[in-house]
Amino acid sequence: MNEPVPVSRPVDHGVARLMPDVDRRRAWLLTVDGAPQSYVDLDDPAHLEFEYARRLGHMLDTAAEPGRPLDVLHLGGGALTLPRYLAATRPGSRQDVVEADRGLLELVAEELPLPAGSGIALHASDARAWLESAPDASADVLLADVFGGSRVPAHLTSLAYARQVDRVLRADGVHAANLADAAPFPFLRSQLATFAELFEELAVIAEPGVLRGRRFGNAVLLAAHRPLDLAGLARLTAADAFPARVEHGPALRRLVGDARPVTDEDAVPSPLPPDGAFRIG
Numbered sequence: 001m002n003e004p005v006p007v008s009r010p011v012d013h014g015v016a017r018l019m020p021d022v023d024r025r026r027a028w029l030l031t032v033d034g035a036p037q038s039y040v041d042l043d044d045p046a047h048l049e050f051e052y053a054r055r056l057g058h059m060l061d062t063a064a065e066p067g068r069p070l071d072v073l074h075l076g077g078g079a080l081t082l083p084r085y086l087a088a089t090r091p092g093s094r095q096d097v098v099e100a101d102r103g104l105l106e107l108v109a110e111e112l113p114l115p116a117g118s119g120i121a122l123h124a125s126d127a128r129a130w131l132e133s134a135p136d137a138s139a140d141v142l143l144a145d146v147f148g149g150s151r152v153p154a155h156l157t158s159l160a161y162a163r164q165v166d167r168v169l170r171a172d173g174v175h176a177a178n179l180a181d182a183a184p185f186p187f188l189r190s191q192l193a194t195f196a197e198l199f200e201e202l203a204v205i206a207e208p209g210v211l212r213g214r215r216f217g218n219a220v221l222l223a224a225h226r227p228l229d230l231a232g233l234a235r236l237t238a239a240d241a242f243p244a245r246v247e248h249g250p251a252l253r254r255l256v257g258d259a260r261p262v263t264d265e266d267a268v269p270s271p272l273p274p275d276g277a278f279r280i281g
Helices: 051-062 081-089 102-111 127-133 159-168 186-196 230-238 249-256
Strands: 007-011 014-020 027-032 035-041 071-075 094-099 120-124 139-144 169-181 201-206 217-224 245-247
Touching: 007 102, 014 102, 027 102, 035 081, 051 081, 051 139, 051 169, 051 201, 051 217, 051 230, 071 081, 071 127, 081 094, 081 120, 094 102, 094 127, 102 120, 127 159, 139 159, 159 169, 159 186, 169 186, 186 201, 186 217, 186 249, 201 230, 201 249, 230 245, 245 249
Parallel strands: 071 094, 071 139, 094 120, 139 169
Antiparallel strands: 007 014, 014 027, 027 035, 169 217, 201 217, 201 245
């Protein structure tokens, strides 16, 4: 049997590289310009390797009763790790994936094809432009995992963007965003303040070391109009190999402090990660 070999190809926004995992027969790591983007196991799509992906997976697990199909809009595609996860864990779900890099979408579709009948539709488009054209109240979950290089683009951080998220979500829907920051958390705090203008329920999932300001890292922001399953999320995230904490209520309000909502005029990308934080090779 031929061993899988790395695949490298220029795409619209850099050079993408697919590297096989020597420990898992049909598992691949996707990087763009050296920054890890996704890890996917074609034989076991429920396997989530990256810590932040597991936390987003826990959100998907607790968004509704087990096995119930969901309508999900993914902003950011990568190797389609979470769409594959949801198709495996909630069969019959309808999913739209919006990825700005058409070349990357084509590479993933060619080298890591989706199974027939997955219910996953791919769209090459800017995330905000596609969101603004999406129907009202059409998504049970809106999951944003969009990075230009290693930074969340500025136009996906403002109150105007958050209003579009709110419009597209159903009344009992959940928004989840993968963000990155470090103490004193100017970016994360501004995002919490922005979504607090529209959503009654907020939470953040992150490693204790990140929340204590010891290092730069990912933080998953959750927003909804109805109570989140915080107990379920706390139980699942605490059981991970790298446990995380679910912050909400008074602790989250203290974190937000005097941060203000972001306007389109003053929006900035998420901070540049320190050298080596999110890069390999």
